[in-house]
Amino acid sequence: MKKVAIGIDVGGTNTAIGVVDNEGKVLVKDSIPTPGHSNITLFIDDITNSVRELVNSVGSLNPKVEILGLGIGAPNANYYTGTIEHAPNLSFKGVIPMVKLLEENFPEMKAIAITNDANAAAIGEMIYGGAQGMKNFVVYTLGTGVGSGIIVNGDLVYGHDGFAGECGHTTIINNGRLCGCGGKGHLEAYCSAPGMKRTAFELLAKYNATKSILATKCFNEMDSKFIFEAAEAGDAIAKEVFELTGKWLGIGLANTVAHTSPEAIFLFGGPMAAGNYILRPTIESMEQHLIPIFKNKVKILPSQLKPGDAAIVGASALVYKELEKQLG
Amino acid sequence: MKKVAIGIDVGGTNTAIGVVDNEGKVLVKDSIPTPGHSNITLFIDDITNSVRELVNSVGSLNPKVEILGLGIGAPNANYYTGTIEHAPNLSFKGVIPMVKLLEENFPEMKAIAITNDANAAAIGEMIYGGAQGMKNFVVYTLGTGVGSGIIVNGDLVYGHDGFAGECGHTTIINNGRLCGCGGKGHLEAYCSAPGMKRTAFELLAKYNATKSILATKCFNEMDSKFIFEAAEAGDAIAKEVFELTGKWLGIGLANTVAHTSPEAIFLFGGPMAAGNYILRPTIESMEQHLIPIFKNKVKILPSQLKPGDAAIVGASALVYKELEKQLG
Numbered sequence: 001m002k003k004v005a006i007g008i009d010v011g012g013t014n015t016a017i018g019v020v021d022n023e024g025k026v027l028v029k030d031s032i033p034t035p036g037h038s039n040i041t042l043f044i045d046d047i048t049n050s051v052r053e054l055v056n057s058v059g060s061l062n063p064k065v066e067i068l069g070l071g072i073g074a075p076n077a078n079y080y081t082g083t084i085e086h087a088p089n090l091s092f093k094g095v096i097p098m099v100k101l102l103e104e105n106f107p108e109m110k111a112i113a114i115t116n117d118a119n120a121a122a123i124g125e126m127i128y129g130g131a132q133g134m135k136n137f138v139v140y141t142l143g144t145g146v147g148s149g150i151i152v153n154g155d156l157v158y159g160h161d162g163f164a165g166e167c168g169h170t171t172i173i174n175n176g177r178l179c180g181c182g183g184k185g186h187l188e189a190y191c192s193a194p195g196m197k198r199t200a201f202e203l204l205a206k207y208n209a210t211k212s213i214l215a216t217k218c219f220n221e222m223d224s225k226f227i228f229e230a231a232e233a234g235d236a237i238a239k240e241v242f243e244l245t246g247k248w249l250g251i252g253l254a255n256t257v258a259h260t261s262p263e264a265i266f267l268f269g270g271p272m273a274a275g276n277y278i279l280r281p282t283i284e285s286m287e288q289h290l291i292p293i294f295k296n297k298v299k300i301l302p303s304q305l306k307p308g309d310a311a312i313v314g315a316s317a318l319v320y321k322e323l324e325k326q327l328g
Numbered sequence: 329m330k331k332v333a334i335g336i337d338v339g340g341t342n343t344a345i346g347v348v349d350n351e352g353k354v355l356v357k358d359s360i361p362t363p364g365h366s367n368i369t370l371f372i373d374d375i376t377n378s379v380r381e382l383v384n385s386v387g388s389l390n391p392k393v394e395i396l397g398l399g400i401g402a403p404n405a406n407y408y409t410g411t412i413e414h415a416p417n418l419s420f421k422g423v424i425p426m427v428k429l430l431e432e433n434f435p436e437m438k439a440i441a442i443t444n445d446a447n448a449a450a451i452g453e454m455i456y457g458g459a460q461g462m463k464n465f466v467v468y469t470l471g472t473g474v475g476s477g478i479i480v481n482g483d484l485v486y487g488h489d490g491f492a493g494e495c496g497h498t499t500i501i502n503n504g505r506l507c508g509c510g511g512k513g514h515l516e517a518y519c520s521a522p523g524m525k526r527t528a529f530e531l532l533a534k535y536n537a538t539k540s541i542l543a544t545k546c547f548n549e550m551d552s553k554f555i556f557e558a559a560e561a562g563d564a565i566a567k568e569v570f571e572l573t574g575k576w577l578g579i580g581l582a583n584t585v586a587h588t589s590p591e592a593i594f595l596f597g598g599p600m601a602a603g604n605y606i607l608r609p610t611i612e613s614m615e616q617h618l619i620p621i622f623k624n625k626v627k628i629l630p631s632q633l634k635p636g637d638a639a640i641v642g643a644s645a646l647v648y649k650e651l652e653k654q655l656g
Contacts, residue, residue, distance in 0.1 A: 076621070136488040150587065152487075157480050159589025160464040161625060169619035170583040174501050181619045255498040259478065259587045261487025291497035291509045293404070297489060 001064045006051055007316030009117065010034060010074035010098075012089035015043075017050050018312035019058045019067075024128025026309045027061075028054050035091045040101070043092065048105040069111030070102055071318030073120035073311055078162035082114055111322035117141065117311055119156055119165055121303070122149025123321055124314030125266050130304035137262045139303065140167065140253070142269035145180070146188040146195075152260055156321070168192070172251045190248040193224040193270055199241045200227055212237040228274040242277040249278070250285020257286070257294050268303035268310065275302075329392045334379055335644030337445065338362060338402035338426075340417035343371075345378050346640035347386045347395075352456025354637045355389075356382050363419040368429070371420065376433040397439030398430055399646030401448035401639055406490035410442055439650035445469065445639055447484055447493055449631070450477025451649050452642030453594050458632035465590045467631065468495065468581070470597035473508070474516040474523075480588055484649070496520070500579045518576040521552040521598055527569045528555055540565040556602040570605040577606070578613020585614070585622050596631035596638065 002021065009016045011034060018029035030050045037043035051070070058065050076087040082099025084090065102112050115123075122139040125131040131139075135154045141147040146168030150157040157164045168188035169181055176185025177198065189195050200214050200222060209215055213230040214222065214237050230238035253265055271278055283300050290298075305313055330349065337344045339362060346357035358378045365371035379398070386393050404415040410427025412418065427440050434440065443451075450467040453459040459467075463482045469475040474496030478485040485492045496516035497509055504513025505526065517523050528542050528550060537543055541558040542550065542565050558566035581593055599606055611628050618626075633641055 136492075152480050152485050153483070155481070157588055159480070160591040161589055161622075163621050164464075164587065164589035166586045166589075166619055166621070170586045171500070171579050171617050172502065174579065183617060183619060186619075251499050251502065255583055256587065258494045258498045259492065259584065260485055261489055261492035261494075263488040289499050289511060291494055291511060291514075293491050293494070294489075 001066050002062055003066050003068055004058065005068045005316040005319035006054070006070045007312035007314065008047060008051075008070060008072045009120075009311035009315050010072065010084070010090070011311075012075070015047065016312050017047065017054060018309065018316070019054050020313050020316035024124070024305070024313050024317075026312055028057050029309070029312060030054055037091070040092050040096055044101045044105065047102070051106070067109065068323060069109045069113075069319035070106060071120065071315040071322075072098055072102070072112075072114040073117040073315035073318075074098065074114060075116060077114045077116045079113065079115045079119070079156075079158050080162040082112075084114070111319050111326065113318045113322045115156070115158075115318060116147065117314065118147025119149040119158075120314035120318060121147070121268055121305065121310060122151055122165075122314075123156060124305050124310065124317040125303060126151060126154075127317035127320050128305065128313060130266060130301055131264065134263050136260065137264045137266065138167075138256055138260065139266045139268060140249075142191060142267060142271045143193060146192050148256070150256075150260055151262075157260075167252060167256055170252055170255055172248055172255075187248065187252040191245055191252065191271075196224045196227055196241055196245050196271060197222045199244050200237065203237050203240055203244075207237065209237050214238055224271045225273070228271075228277065231274065231277050239277065242274060243281045245271070246278050246281025247285040249282045250287075251289050253282065253286040253300065254289035257290060257298050261294065262298060264299035264301050266301050266303045268305065270307070272302050329394050330390055331394050331396055332386065333396045333644040333647035334382070334398045335640035335642065336375060336379075336398060336400045337448075337639035337643050338400065338412070338418070339639075340403070343375065344640050345375065345382060346637065346644070347382050348641050348644035352452070352633070352641050352645075354640055356385050357637070357640060358382055365419070368420050368424055372426075372429045372433065375430070379434070395437065396651060397437045397441075397647035398434060399448065399643040399650075400426055400430070400440075400442040401445040401643035401646075402426065402442060403444060405442045405444045407441065407443045407447070407484075407486050408490040410440075412442070439647050439654065441646045441650040443484070443486075443646060444475065445642065446475025447477040447486075448642035448646060449475070449596055449633065449638060450479055450493075450642075451484060452633050452638065452645040453631060454479060454482075455645035455648050456633065456641060458594060458629055459592065462591050464588065465592045465594065466495075466584055466588065467594045467596060468577075470519060470595060470599045471521060474520050476584070478584075478588055479590075485588075495580060495584055498580055498583055500576055500583075515576065515580040519573055519580065519599075524552045524555055524569055524573050524599060525550045527572050528565065531565045531568055531572075535565065537565050542566055552599050553601070556599075556605065559602065559605050567605065570602060571609045573599070574606050574609025574611075575613040577610045578615075579617050581610065581614040581628065582617035585618060585626050589622065590626060592627035592629050594629050594631045596633065598635075600630050
């Protein structure tokens with residue numbers, strides 16, 4: 001019998017739902033808009049309908065399918081309580097008991113669990129990706145923000161309140177740039193995709209770089225993909241954006257190594273498409289900031305999860321950790 | 329029957345050995361010089377003799393004593409391998425198989441384990457101190473250096489290589505002060521006792537503070553106790569040293585919270601004698617640097633281990649964790 005797990009990725013715009021096989025392959029998937037539901041019950045009903053349809057379509061392809069459970073990745077999700085708490089970019093306010101509501105609709109599921117998307121990415125890397133067999137590693141997700149999931153002794157670190165692993169909000173520059181969270185100098189303000197855009201504009205201003213390819217885009221149109229393309233075309237400003245981003249990211253990674261001494265740190269997200277433009281300076285900076293006992297020990301690796309499906313796949317991986325936990 | 333554990337604290341100058349009861353009280357103790365042993369076998373022999381004498385003297389006071397095991401705290405100690413590895417401040421070079429050598433001399437002991445002193449302090453806080461009942465907390469030790477021990481889900485985080493929890497070597501100031509490890513801007517370069525001295529001298533230079541009490545001591549005679557006494561006497565420079573030390577420490581603590589979201593962080597060591605001179609600015613700075621989800625949640629507490637005996641007591645606590653592990 002083929003075993004599959006359902007992954008649900010709740011985003012500010014869309015909620016993606018997929019049936020994932022035990023190798024991390026998405027068999028079928030669907031997407032529903034997250035806003036536009038006037039209340040949470042309607043949203044849960046739509047998720048439920050979508051899951052049932054996907055399960056039916058998988059079953060019609062292969063009748064011998066066993067559904068192991070539902071894993072949900074969502075902003076501000078609390079693993080311990082099964083809730084989404086005050087997520088700033090979701091239209092549902094307050095504390096939403098996601099797991100409880102889904103358990104009511106899916107009493108047949110053996111495991112339903114929720115965590116935030118970066119934690120789900122870390123579990124996905126462990127179950128299906130490059131961290132298979134690793135017991136101590138970290139995943140950093142670079143995108144609109146910077147998230148992270150920390151694995152210690154084979155388990156995700158949830159901390160006292162369920163919210164551990166917010167490495168994007170570690171301070172890397174004292175009194176530095178304003179972060180979206182209101183803090184100053186946080187890693188996310190430098191190494192997220194918007195952070196790279198800010199770096200590009202700082203450099204354009206610093207060098208008065210009228211000849212840079214980057215000088216042709218306004219602030220609201222610049223993105224990390226454009227910066228990468230400019231670097232590929234030989235643009236010096238664009239290359240320096242990656243150098244600086246890597247330098248800053250390396251400080252954050254070194255601080256993470258000092259905390260949990262992982263075997264590897266996986267980097268996931270759009271900016272990683274730039275390959276060595278960002279990887280090389282990141283590794284150089286991390287090594288430079290490490291205490292000798294950790295130098296030349298920690299692997300910095302691109303995530304092995306496919307970008308398009310990673311959120312669904314990561315969320316589905318939660319199911320396997322949950323079943324493992326039930327077995328004790 | 330009274331159950332006791334032996335704690336051994338290997339320091340660069342002395343090795344302290346004590347018999348500790350199950351409430352963390354040191355019943356008897358001894359100290360032998362660490363250097364002066366021409367080879368490791370003689371050192372182990374001296375430890376062995378000291379332990380046997382201490383055990384006998386406890387036994388003569390109370391014949392119904394059961395010795396549970398030996399716990400060792402030492403610089404560069406690796407819990408996984410039971411070794412001390414290339415400790416810069418010990419006269420024994422290379423990799424020393426401490427646990428193996430002691431097991432040969434004490435085959436009757438149920439548990440013999442080693443870790444570094446800050447990790448031992450964290451386990452001591454959990455077994456005997458203020459962290460009893462806590463599952464997620466961190467201990468920072470402030471002294472000649474800054475060490476840390478991180479507890480996640482009731483277990484110490486050792487990481488992939490056994491050396492996790494080096495928060496003193498996280499970067500808090502980009503391109504900052506030279507650290508003893510060769511790095512730049514590490515927390516230890518700011519918040520250790522020598523770091524406070526460096527801050528005092530920077531401030532004396534900055535303000536040309538000829539009237540400060542601190543202006544009367546040369547660099548090699550200044551210590552954190554003198555700075556505290558000057559602050560108590562109303563010295564503005566000394567007070568600013570504590571403000572800045574707290575500000576920097578708060579950045580480090582906030583970064584730790586972002587990683588593991590602990591219930592509490594315990595602060596241990598000489599500078600903590602200054603009480604609110606350092607605690608208040610530390611808490612203020614930590615709160616300022618936290619992402620909102622963690623604000624006003626994490627307790628910053630003075631360690632409940634007695635300064636004089638803490639190293640022995642912390643080391644002895646390892647025995648209880650080891651026995652717990654053996655029970656599965």
